[in-house]
Amino acid sequence: MTRTFKWITIILEIIVLLIALEVSVLSAKPFSWPFSWDALRDIGIAQSMLDGHFFQDPIMEGEVNWYNPLVGIIIAIIGKISHLPLPEIYVKIGPFVTLLLPVSLVLFAYKLGGAMASLAILCYCIFARHPLVIEWIYGCYLPWLYATHLGKAFFFLFLTALIVYKENRKNTSLILSGVFLGLAFLSHTSAFVEGVLILIFIAIWENKKEIKALAFNKIFNQTRYIIAVGGIALLVSSIYWLPILIKYQF
Secondary structure, three states: OOOHHHHHHHHHHHHHHHHHHHHHHHHHHHOOOOOHHHHHHHHHHHHHHHOOOOOOOOOOOOOOOOOOHHHHHHHHHHHHHOOOHHHHHHHHHHHHHHHHHHHHHHHHHHHHHHHHHHHHHHHHHOOOOOOOOHHHOOOOOOOOOHHHHHHHHHHHHHHHHHHHHHHHHHHHHHHHHHHHHHHHHHHHHHHHHHHHHHHHHHHHOOOOHHHHOOHHHHHHHHHHHHHHHHHHHHHHHHHHHHHHHHHHHH
């Protein structure tokens, strides 16, 4: 594949992303209130933070927030800066924040399969929406800020960084992989669980002989980078799970 073709593909992807962003912004423009109950939960988390109760659940008094807080954190930060109503912020920033999902898919596909693969996955992400399937089930671009979609975006960034680390063995890639997995956990638990399962699968796959031979020292040495990724992810996401652990002791 020539360098010129790669640049043409990149330019096409940028054009598609910009068109999709414009359509999403225009779709959200008439609204100042979200249509989803999930949005009200995230807005409640943001309001609790702005009221000075960072770890408090917005619905159940005296309880620690149980839901992944990253969307709420984003809304709270923008609300603190802009002083706009939180429901309006949720609606207006959705097209921009959710754009991270197709971008992450493009990077992941490009790393695995090259320019054509990234263009194909982008077309799927933009155009393959099903009118009868709930939006948060699949990974297509939407103007609405779903925690599931944000989690998927960080999940694919985690995979991309992990692939890069496997190639260059640089600590920067390792750290980024852990940070992205931690941000996925702060966004939505399902994305974190998928990431952990992939790490477990890699650990088993790379140590098949050592596991059969019960060579625990070799297994530990060859899985240290996986342990490091998991440790970084837990550290990044500790503002979510640590208060729950302290409060409920599980």
